[in-house]
Amino acid sequence: MWQLTTRGYGQSTCVGIGGDPVNGTSHLDVLKMFNDDPETEAIIMIGEIGGDKEEEAAVWAKDHVKKPIAAFIAGATAPPGRRMGHAGAIVSGGKGTAQGKIEALKAAGIAVAQTPSVMAETLLKHWGKA
């Protein structure tokens, strides 16, 4: 929020979907809502290791979302098998790695920020505003 606000961009809504493995609303659910919201012009999606919800959102976005999307995936250095703070944040059986997610996002035309501090910059560049 800070990165966007200091660059002169407001936010329509910011949603934290939570880090538990069984939750109520996924990245995809929120992405659909933002896609349908006429005042939302661009989207930043932040994910982390574990599960396949980011990939699911990316696959849908590729065919349905015209708005520019930037993403960041936390946990690039996470050792396999270790739970990283959140119950759902675990690379398990080689699945849910940051690298795998980043590749899936890129394949869907989503710009991926390498570090959290360049998320707004990555979005604005992808959006053609910077």
Added chain:
Amino acid sequence: MSILVTPQTRLLVQGITGDFGSRHAKLSLDYGTQLVAGVTPGKGGQTFEHNGHKVPIFDTVGEAAKQTGATVSAIFVPPPFAADAILECVDAGLDLAVAITEGIPVSDMVKVKAAMQGRKTRLIGPNCPGLVTPWHRRKNPSAAAVSASLPATFTRRATSASFRAVAP
């Protein structure tokens, strides 16, 4: 426009008399959120006060929603009771339940998910930082020109404490 919540959204807080719940209830009031009710079983009839705001406390979500027109709940209830708190929102027919609580047993959440099938209430979380529609920035004339015309959107899974856990 925004998604899920607007500045007019009427919010209730479950666990408003607890340490965490009361702290964030105060932050929400300071932020301008329409916090219209609190729920703590056994403390119905009491009032939560902060900076001139007086928020009535009810024993149940159903009663709070009926009396105040609240449609969204922010849940700051300890893990053993949080699943039941979510189900109370579902039974009361709220639009949205935002579960901040960390540490709800996965087995509880599996049951909650099953019970929510086909029901009206949407759940955000649990173990989440909440959500915010930062409307005040658009009311500020100096920022309105840019932010109203160029709103970007931000979805995140909780990864740090940099995002204040106010809901909405």
